[in-house]
Amino acid sequence: MSWNDSMIKQAKKIIKMYPQKRSAIGPLLHLAQSKDGYISDDSIAVISELVGITEVQVKSVSTFYSMYKQEPTGKYLLSVCKSISCEINNSKEIIDVVKDFTGLNNNETDENDLFTFEAVECIGACGGAPAMQINYETVEGLSSENTIKLCEWLKEEQPDVIIAEEMQDNFGGTKSFDWAIKDQSGTTGSVPGFQTFNTTKEKK
Amino acid sequence: MKETLLLTKHMRENPEDSHLIDSYEKNGGYETARRTLINGSPENVLEEIKASNIRGRGGAGFPTGVKWGFLAENEDRYLVINADESEPGTFKDRILLERDPHQLIEGIIITCFAANIKNAFIYIRGEYAKPARRVQDAVEQAYQKGYLGKNIFNSEMNLDLVVHLGAGAYICGEETALLNSLEGRRGEPRLKPPYFPAVKGLYMKPTLVNNVETISSVPWIVENTGKEYNKLGVEGSTGTRIFSLSGHVNNPGNYEIEMGSSFGEFVESLGNGIRNNKKVKAYIPGGASAPWFRGDQLDIKMTIDDVANNNSMLGSGAVVMMDEDTNLVNAAKSIVSFFAHESCGQCTPCREGTTWLEMILDRVASGRGRASDIDLLLDVCDNISPGLSWPPKMTTICPLGPSAVSPITSLMNDFREEVESLIPTKVLL
Numbered sequence: 108m109s110w111n112d113s114m115i116k117q118a119k120k121i122i123k124m125y126p127q128k129r130s131a132i133g134p135l136l137h138l139a140q141s142k143d144g145y146i147s148d149d150s151i152a153v154i155s156e157l158v159g160i161t162e163v164q165v166k167s168v169s170t171f172y173s174m175y176k177q178e179p180t181g182k183y184l185l186s187v188c189k190s191i192s193c194e195i196n197n198s199k200e201i202i203d204v205v206k207d208f209t210g211l212n213n214n215e216t217d218e219n220d221l222f223t224f225e226a227v228e229c230i231g232a233c234g235g236a237p238a239m240q241i242n243y244e245t246v247e248g249l250s251s252e253n254t255i256k257l258c259e260w261l262k263e264e265q266p267d268v269i270i271a272e273e274m275q276d277n278f279g280g281t282k283s284f285d286w287a288i289k290d291q292s293g294t295t296g297s298v299p300g301f302q303t304f305n306t307t308k309e310k311k
Numbered sequence: 312m313k314e315t316l317l318l319t320k321h322m323r324e325n326p327e328d329s330h331l332i333d334s335y336e337k338n339g340g341y342e343t344a345r346r347t348l349i350n351g352s353p354e355n356v357l358e359e360i361k362a363s364n365i366r367g368r369g370g371a372g373f374p375t376g377v378k379w380g381f382l383a384e385n386e387d388r389y390l391v392i393n394a395d396e397s398e399p400g401t402f403k404d405r406i407l408l409e410r411d412p413h414q415l416i417e418g419i420i421i422t423c424f425a426a427n428i429k430n431a432f433i434y435i436r437g438e439y440a441k442p443a444r445r446v447q448d449a450v451e452q453a454y455q456k457g458y459l460g461k462n463i464f465n466s467e468m469n470l471d472l473v474v475h476l477g478a479g480a481y482i483c484g485e486e487t488a489l490l491n492s493l494e495g496r497r498g499e500p501r502l503k504p505p506y507f508p509a510v511k512g513l514y515m516k517p518t519l520v521n522n523v524e525t526i527s528s529v530p531w532i533v534e535n536t537g538k539e540y541n542k543l544g545v546e547g548s549t550g551t552r553i554f555s556l557s558g559h560v561n562n563p564g565n566y567e568i569e570m571g572s573s574f575g576e577f578v579e580s581l582g583n584g585i586r587n588n589k590k591v592k593a594y595i596p597g598g599a600s601a602p603w604f605r606g607d608q609l610d611i612k613m614t615i616d617d618v619a620n621n622n623s624m625l626g627s628g629a630v631v632m633m634d635e636d637t638n639l640v641n642a643a644k645s646i647v648s649f650f651a652h653e654s655c656g657q658c659t660p661c662r663e664g665t666t667w668l669e670m671i672l673d674r675v676a677s678g679r680g681r682a683s684d685i686d687l688l689l690d691v692c693d694n695i696s697p698g699l700s701w702p703p704k705m706t707t708i709c710p711l712g713p714s715a716v717s718p719i720t721s722l723m724n725d726f727r728e729e730v731e732s733l734i735p736t737k738v739l740l
């Protein structure tokens with residue numbers, strides 16, 4: 108097995124949360140991705156052994172869901188919404204701007220492993236359309252100019268923690284609703300920032 | 312027109328800290344659950360829910376009291392909260408998760424008390440990282456206070472609550488797909504019958520699946536009685552509902568209102584009208600799955616039955632306004648390609664049909680359409696949803712396939728000329 112002890116320990120803790128081991132596959136795949144930025148064959152083998160089902164079954168689960176990446180992702184996963192409310196609010200332009208800036212097509216990662224670009228379906232920010240997520244942290248009410256600035260900021264500053272509030276303040280516009288509280292924590296990789304996966308961190 | 316704040320009251324009045332347990336408790340939070348567990352009875356809770364006549368807020372609008380009544384007897388029963396919110400246009404559960412997670416937890420405690428459930432799950436879509444963090448923090452706070460875990464509020468009741476993150480699949484919002492996903496499988500819907508969640512749900516045990524907004528309403532109903540709730544709104548659509556308004560409006564957002572006013576009033580007053588004083592060309596009354604209404608149908612009332620009687624659905628409560636300049640073929644294409652992308656692939660009409668629809672619409676939208684394409688589109692639609700009736704006749708395991716047909720039948724019934732105008736009349740060389 109190629110997960111280190113602390114990962115295995117974390118995995119066992121996750122498995123214990125469920126009445127049946129198999130239910131842990133989803134969270135374990137997120138955990139795997141937090142380690143490598145994608146679902147490696149190694150991780151499939153580890154999960155298969157931990158949960159007690161075949162590797163093919165784990166693989167078949169992992170390929171069903173769009174958030175489990177089968178190829179390595181960059182440090183920043185740029186997911187621009189293209190669903191209806193964004194579509195009628197110029198999401199095409201935002202998509203073009205991001206594509207131009209990064210030189211990437213859908214689901215591609217650049218040579219420096221900095222950016223991965225994807226056009227995605229509704230991210231629940233329709234009131235602030237057009238919207239996008241960076242490593243699953245949402246920024247709403249985008250304009251083309253601000254989207255470029257956001258990409259430039261990521262490229263130059265390369266923040267280790269992505270915080271929705273910080274992006275929204277600096278590059279966002281209309282919001283779906285009043286966010287009210289300014290969280291200081293965010294995500295540390297191209298996985299959802301979530302306590303269970305140790306992928307969330309406070310900004311210093 | 313005014314909002315009626317039940318579910319969004321606490322967050323509105325306490326914007327700085329509505330998500331924290333201290334703030335929630337300072338404003339009376341968890342008192343209803345405490346009293347119910349110590350002095351109440353499961354039967355009484357169920358009676359209140361039935362008397363409220365609340366219908367599910369996830370899309371299908373099934374009466375919640377009836378659903379709870381169906382739950383089969385078993386030692387192990389589960390509650391699963393559907394927080395997979397992914398229907399394009401919908402962002403109402405997000406605000407409930409982010410800004411008032413304790414209201415949901417209190418609803419879960421009361422529901423589990425009423426249904427004698429010891430294990431509950433909140434299935435949150437993976438892209439909702441921030442809402443999930445807020446809920447996870449809230450769950451930990453509730454455990455620390457002894458509101459979850461063993462002997463809740465020093466009563467006999469035990470309850471464990473797990474926050475589970477999905478991984479990007481709209482279809483997991485469909486309740487049986489959600490259960491498969493929660494079991495660590497591909498999110499493919501199960502056949503009903505025999506796999507009704509209330510009988511054979513999670514791990515084949517009786518399971519309640521309810522939407523975030525539905526369960527967030529439970530504390531108010533139990534505190535104020537079902538009778539009071541039933542007085543709000545109109546018959547068949549009682550209580551308040553959080554509508555997500557988006558598209559070409561001046562003030563998009565979530566608005567909690569009693570059901571019963573018209574879409575036009577709603578957009579004019581709370582939405583502050585259409586941007587740049589434009590007219591509405593078409594609008595979606597209940598999320599991307601719902602057939603559209605025309606701009607001259609703004610007087611339709613925002614109730615489950617009124618919308619259904621006009622051959623659409625109030626669905627998830629997502630209202631999307633499209634102004635007179637909207638390219639409706641592109642709009643329909645966006646929706647169809649959503650369904651093509653999200654089809655789980657089990658049923659041929661859905662898997663193949665949505666792919667074909669996407670391809671043909673793409674051709675038409677880009678000016679390369681053929682004279683036969685309109686008939687072809689309708690023919691493919693007919694294969695997915697025979698007769699193109701509403702509600703649709705099912706040829707598929709779940710309603711996702713027929714949903715993809717909605718925007719196309721809307722286009723063809725009401726905006727056919729717009730489609731025709733895009734099809735070149737001369738042969739392109």
Ligand SMILES: Cc1cc2nc3c(=O)[nH]c(=O)nc-3n(C[C@H](O)[C@H](O)[C@H](O)COP(=O)(O)O)c2cc1C
Binds near residue numbers: 393523710
């Ligand atoms: C394709 C599809 C997607 C759905 N997505 C959701 C969803 O994201 N959230 C939700 O609560 N219900 C969704 N539903 C409805 C659920 O199947 C189920 O009816 C609902 O969660 C029951 O809860 P309620 O009775 O409280 O509404 C979806 C249904 C279908 C067919």
Ligand code: SF4
Binds near residue numbers: 500659710
């Ligand atoms: S209708 Fe589509 S999404 Fe639903 S089960 Fe069939 S293939 Fe899957």
Ligand code: FES
Binds near residue numbers: 189229
């Ligand atoms: S349609 Fe783009 S966030 Fe919902």
